[in-house]
């Protein structure tokens with residue numbers, strides 16, 4: 765894959781609320797995409813709870829099928845990982861469980877990156893560590909560094925929920941660059 769080829773990142777936020785800071789940080793990440801890199805935020809809010817019977821009886825539900833197809837088509841995946849009770853939020857876990865059952869191991873060999881925003885100091889570090897463990901099962905390729913833990917977010921977002929913390933913005937830019945570099949290397 766040449767260094768100028770179009771590169772597609774599929775993004776997912778594990779928080780479904782409208783004013784989610786994790787989704788807001790993802791929207792900011794979209795604006796930081798390097799040239800020729802497209803970041804699409806997938807909607808995971810309407811996926812049914814994982815149930816093997818749904819797939820066996822009727823095939824994947826259409827919205828699950830679409831998410832799996834988008835994951836397969838993406839060159840990399842970017843997760844915004846909220847921390848719920850020291851762990852990955854249910855909506856994100858659910859999306860990953862569906863994706864993991866896709867017909868061709870949709871995340872196998874695919875780079876993935878994470879950012880996370882939490883009210884406390886630790887910025888979802890516990891949940892992100894659990895994501896890493898989970899993604900081993902999907903055979904995905906982590907971007908190990910930089911680790912983007914956005915804690916104490918009070919002054920890091922403006923009134924329109926733009927993420928404005930200079931150090932955090934720099935980390936997200938680095939993260940995106942590393943994701944694209946690994947993705948291109950793997951495809952070369």
Ligand SMILES: Cc1cc2nc3c(=O)[nH]c(=O)nc-3n(C[C@H](O)[C@H](O)[C@H](O)COP(=O)(O)O)c2cc1C
Nearest residue numbers: 779784785786787846847848849850881882883884
């Ligand atoms: C069910 C639930 C559990 C939470 N557990 C944690 C936690 O374990 N650690 C933490 O730092 N924040 C925790 N929080 C606070 C969230 O980090 C905070 O609400 C954050 O803003 C959620 O992300 P969002 O703004 O993207 O919705 C929890 C919030 C909820 C709703």
